Amino acid sequence: MTAPDAADLKRDQILAAASRVIAERGYHATNIADIARELGAGHGTFYRYFKNKHDIAVQAVDRAMRRIAEALADEPPEVATSLDEYRAQVTRIAHRLFDLVIAEPVVARLFFFEAAAINRERAERFHAALDDLGSFTAAYIRNGQRRGFLRAEVDPEVIGLALNGVILAGAARMLRVSDPAAERDRWVDSVLTLMFHGLAS
Amino acid sequence: MTAPDAADLKRDQILAAASRVIAERGYHATNIADIARELGAGHGTFYRYFKNKHDIAVQAVDRAMRRIAEALADEPPEVATSLDEYRAQVTRIAHRLFDLVIAEPVVARLFFFEAAAINRERAERFHAALDDLGSFTAAYIRNGQRRGFLRAEVDPEVIGLALNGVILAGAARMLRVSDPAAERDRWVDSVLTLMFHGLAS
DNA sequence: GCGAGCAGAATGACACGTCATTCCGTGAGC
DNA sequence: GCTCACGGAATGACGTGTCATTCTGCTCGC
Known part of the structure; x- marks a missing residue:
């Protein structure tokens, strides 16, 4: 060596x-x-x-952020041409993200809890990263609206950020339960129904 | 005096x-x-x-938590008998909560950002409070499922927690934009559509 | 092969800065 | 005069970062 x-x-x-x-x-x-x-x-x-304590925390968090970003690669927003394709895409993304939370809780904790905790500047950076994630999701919504399989009257940016919130809530949950794989399945089922068809019967 | x-x-x-x-x-x-x-x-x-720094932070945060809980009073989960009534309830709750965030940003910041930041024990307490809020929302879902106006196949606890995530994302957003009242209206429109009817066209 | 010298990695005692908390002198009100 | 609230200096605990010293592995000369 x-x-x-x-x-x-x-x-x-x-x-x-x-x-x-x-x-x-x-x-x-x-x-x-x-x-x-x-x-x-x-x-x-x-x-x-x-260099110091701050330096290592920043590097640990940035590494966790990169790890999360990797899990979202390979799902380009403009490829789904139908509701079924988009639904399959969302299913894959959700599984990949929640599986990462389950398999690598240290990465998940650093990203979801510690990234904003170091200081104010890092909190702003975390929020900017969430905004990017929300914009990424908005790109999927716009693709679906353009192709006609998603409803035109919702605001893609709002939906993107709202779904961020769902992801964060799901991840926090998965880090706390005794059977995270079962919890993931409950979440994916219900959240996909909510997301595509809403609650009204 | x-x-x-x-x-x-x-x-x-x-x-x-x-x-x-x-x-x-x-x-x-x-x-x-x-x-x-x-x-x-x-x-x-x-x-x-x-007593000390920790004491005052805990009291400030607990006061903010009580303030948020007040905004949610007066909307009993079992009274809505139809989708329209429930939708009106959700609209009132959303407005009340987001208006509180806009009018009292100090309360909102303490609740949404600082409540979990003090130490690990306080983070657990914050998560427990969010779980209570999720259970409260789940009670509305169950009421709607029982009465037939909400779909039976979703898991109320999951939806309750997922909507928590949406609230947190919305509040964070409203604390950061230059025109929070306009942002609130964007959010309430799109999130209610998402929540009741989903994204599928 | 062995030993000496060297460079760089590792260590932990210590210096230092920060800040939460305490203490004490002072002034105001009764 | 006495009591109590107050302000800010003093104190001490604690964590971060530094640096003198030691350790270790490698190379070179004998």
């Missing part, structure tokens, strides 16, 4: 340890000694690889 | 100052000196009325 590789590995180990501790305790209740203990290393080692 | 009244007034003034500062800066970035400055008082005065 060459020196750059060994340093990268060490850096990743520290970042993973920090991610676990911050996800578990929250950023503000985490201190450097906690991270060092989780790593099984000395306190000052940390500063060889990261 | 009697001594208890004067002390209560002073206490309320401190609590209001703290609420403003915490809502503006966030709990963790707020210090006692900031609150004292906002109040135009000495630093140590604070401790004559509140």
